[in-house]
Amino acid sequence: GESVGLHLPTLSVQEGDNSIINCAYSNSASDYFIWYKQESGKGPQFIIDIRSNMDKRQGQRVTVLLNKTVKHLSLQIAATQPGDSAVYFCADTTDSWGKLQFGAGTQVVVTP
């Protein structure tokens, strides 16, 4: 079946720099996308979401960009902090009840 995938398993970022985490999806019917952050030993935490009729959505220090032409999703974290070190997952759904399809995750490591 179609699924969401991630380009890089690990991303090393210097503290204060901006982070960009990429995600590709293959299901053209996907209409809702979510980014989650998961710290070690904890459950996933919602970061930001976007619907397929939007190109960009901003939150606090985070921006999600959606390019439907190439089926690509990215999460930008501004001024990355040590507390941003975690695994980041993108997920999509075509179901209004939110049965999400998750990618394998990207480990973000913030270095001083």
Next chain:
Amino acid sequence: IAGITQAPTSQILAAGRRMTLRCTQDMRHNAMYWYRQDLGLGLRLIHYSNTAGTTGKGEVPDGYSVSRANTDDFPLTLASAVPSQTSVYFCASSDPKGWENTIYFGEGSWLTVV
């Protein structure tokens, strides 16, 4: 603090034994979900429930059963545990409104089947 409570937080279980993972949410969400997380495979949906009294199968339902007798509780049962069910199990809930459907996760139940 409102949220999702899972129990137990961790368990070592002998193969062939029956086990129920408990999940309770106090947000009055209609939808609830069970996911398992394995290294390199991300989170995979086991079962879900759109509302009390209804359940459905997810991506990996075999060997698991669920029930949804009320809004708050959504237990996951392993009828006869096998080592391949060693995983971290996450319960989640959401209350879809329009196009937004933020799914909230519990802290997980770490299960080892030996």
